[in-house]
Amino acid sequence: MEFRDFSLLIRDTKVHGFVDGLERGELLASKCSSCGAIQYPPRSDCSHCFGTEFEWVAVRGVGTLVSFTSVFVTPEHFTPDFSGSAPFSTYGYQPAPVGIVEMEGGLRVMGWIPGVKAESLRVGMRLAPRPEVLPDGRVTVVLAKAEG
Numbered sequence: 004m005e006f007r008d009f010s011l012l013i014r015d016t017k018v019h020g021f022v023d024g025l026e027r028g029e030l031l032a033s034k035c036s037s038c039g040a041i042q043y044p045p046r047s048d049c050s051h052c053f054g055t056e057f058e059w060v061a062v063r064g065v066g067t068l069v070s071f072t073s074v075f076v077t078p079e080h081f082t083p084d085f086s087g088s089a090p091f092s093t094y095g096y097q098p099a100p101v102g103i104v105e106m107e108g109g110l111r112v113m114g115w116i117p118g119v120k121a122e123s124l125r126v127g128m129r130l131a132p133r134p135e136v137l138p139d140g141r142v143t144v145v146l147a148k149a150e151g
């Protein structure tokens with residue numbers, strides 16, 4: 004998978020392996036080889052010790068919703084019918100909730116919350132972040148309701 008399938012702006016990066024994880028269905032964080040700090044989104048250069056070596060660790064499990072909002076003019080790749088008219092299609096103006104969940108250990112993951120109206124979201128809800136490949140081949144991170 005090309006990084007541009009995840010980010011519209013970044014095409015070349017030292018954390019290219021992040022999208023390989025997405026392609027396998029895994030969210031990856033970086034773990035600094037010098038100080039052990041785990042960071043998401045992954046950082047090739049540690050913000051704690053400025054180390055430049057890192058390894059990948061999977062971000063798994065369920066997090067707690069700490070904040071959310073709605074995007075009213077959604078990116079084209081959030082449009083489910085891919086008619087090609089987005090972002091100015093009628094769907095483009097339907098609110099799309101996005102949120103941030105805090106995982107065990109404190110990592111925070113932002114994602115789209117599809118299929119849910121923002122009015123039904125509450126801080127403290129349990130949501131699981133996971134990659135989702137969209138019909139146009141791009142990939143995004145979604146926050147899905149936790150089982151049980």
Ligand SMILES: [Zn+2]
Binds near residue numbers: 038050052
């Ligand atoms: Zn470090």
